[in-house]
Amino acid sequence: MxxxxxxxxxxxxxxxxxxxxxxxxxxxxxxxxxxxxxxxxxxxxxxxxxxxxxxxxxxxxxxxxxxxSAGPNYYGFVIGSSLPVASAAERIALAWDQCASSAVNSPAADAIERTAARWLLDILDLPRNSAVGFGTSATAGALSALTTARRVLLARAGWDMDRQGLAGAPAIRVVCPENIHITVRKVLRLLGFGEDNIVNVPCDDRGRLCLDAVPALNDRTLLCLQAGEVNTGGFDPFAELLPRARKAGAWVHIDGAFGLWARASNTHAYLTEGIDLADSWTVDAHKWLNTPYDGAMVICRHADALAQAMNSDADYAQADPTAQKNLGLEFSRRARGIPIWAALKGLGRQGVAGMVERHCALAGRVAEGLSAAGYRVLNEVVLNQVLVRADTDEQTRAIVQAAQQSGQVWFGPSVWQNRPAFRISVSSWRTEERHIEALIGLLARLKHEMPS
Missing domain, CATH: 1.20.1340 (dopa decarboxylase, N-terminal domain)
Structure with a gap:
């Protein structure tokens, strides 16, 4: 049997x-x-x-x-391979089979996730009294953050959203880069922000919001920015814009799904200067921290506001305001913070920084090698993203298809400034220099074989 x-x-x-x-x-x-x-x-x-x-x-x-995608030759999206310690911790947590809503359900999960939250604020150097909710994705985290933002902005205008609802509420204007990630637009749509209430600010050729095109901000403005544009890896001008936004009373949310990890790096933290002045942030662990799917965090400077917006206490299920069920969408949830705790403990501060810096250096080598092979690198490679185009649109598409069909690597197509391109994302702890050299060699051969 x-x-x-x-x-x-x-x-x-x-x-x-x-x-x-x-x-x-x-x-x-x-x-x-x-x-x-x-x-x-x-x-x-x-x-x-x-x-x-x-x-x-x-x-x-x-x-x-x-x-x-867990292997060393996958470059299609920012998808890391689970670190062995994180993967093993996930297996143990699955065996525990905890409903990790609060300390009442699981004292162990609650304690471990509180430590992981504290470590996260430390390594990302964000306000230490912020609330950290562990959820499924940056998308879910953004839903919690922007729900909280709307509630707070309306309260400042004298409107009680919990009691009065949205009908007749003062207008909240959203300002964001025109290339803001699609998941943020999805959340704005779900929350009922119509396109007419969104100001799409033009971006420069590096994918960064143009500072001089930002409209006047006020205390009914929800400003969404990004750390790590998906094609170029570009960072919006936080140091210049965030003090202005805070003075105006606007709420600033940062989509840092993968780019926020640059803040943990000794050599790339400069990209995030001023980002700590925001009100909320989202970041994925299953991207650049290399933990199992699906693990991500919403971070909110206004801990009480997030806990009030997301509260799910019931007569039969009371918990501390900072319990995970009161910081995110799920009432019943698994302890997503456990593998994140294991990854942070396993790598330590220097290990996280080293992994980010190594991937950025490998991306730089991709750009160098492909430029030498006759490709056009379209972005300044400041992070782990390399945006590339061949001689013609047809050749670009054909090379993507041939690379995918080779079985040796995988990356996908993209569109940049209305023309086909492809994007190489370096984010797996398994990827080494030899894999990068093999990628460059394959693409150099494919370009040589393709008609111009």
Missing amino acids: TTEFDLLAYAERQAVDYVQSLEHRPVFPDEPARRALSGFDEPLPEQPQDAATILEQLSRLGGPATVA
Whole structure:
């Protein structure tokens, strides 16, 4: 008879085998592997099924059709490979199977996540009395942050949103770069900010908001900025703009999904100068900190305001205002902060800085190598993003397709200034210089073989 422990042992063997294969498996699954996924398209069973057979099917059909985004040769998005200590901590946390809403549900999870929150504020050098909510993504974090921002701005205008709702409320104007990340626009849409209430500020050729185009700000302004534009890695001019915004009484939110980690670096923290003057920030751990999906943080200078906006206390479930269920969207939640705690403890301050700096240096080498191979690098490579174009739009598209089909690497297309381009993102702890040299060699060969 297959026991619970047999199943766990089988699953762990499959996991170890998969991780060991990452160096050499195709980065994107081939057509036969994708076709085999039809094996999952079956009717719901009427009777219980054998657990061992279920896991065997999952591994046999699912494994070959996965994208090796956890490997060293994936450059498509800012997706890190889980650090071994973070991945192992996640396995332990899953075995604990805690509902990590508060200390009442899980004293262990509450204590560990409070430590992780304190460490996060330390390494990012943000106001130490800020609240930190661990959620699924920067998108979910932005929803919490911008909900809080709207509530606070309306309260300053004498409007009680909790009691009066939104009908007839004073108008809140949103100001953001025209290239603000799509997830921020999604959150603004969900919160009911119509396009007519959004001022889209032009950006320069590095993807940064143009300071002289920012309109007058006031105490009914929600200003959204970004640390790390998705194509160029550019940073908005925080040092110049944030003092002005604070003086006007505007709420400033920073989308720092991956770029905020530059603040932990000795050599790249200058990009974030002045960012600590904002009111709220979002940052992903599953990007540049290399933790398992899905782990991210919302950080809010106004801890009480976030706790009041997100409060989910009930008669049967009272908790401290700073309990995680009162800082984010989920009432019932898993302890996403545990692998984040493990990653921060495993790397330490110097390890986080070193990883960020190494990836930035590797991105610089990509830019150097591709420029020498005849490509046009479109951005100033200040971070881990390299934006590239070949001789023609057709050649650019063809090279992206050929690289993807090679199985050796994977990156995706993008559009920059209304023309095709592609983006190389360096963010996995597994990626080494030899992988970067192989990437450069492959793209140099593809360009040589492609007609201009």
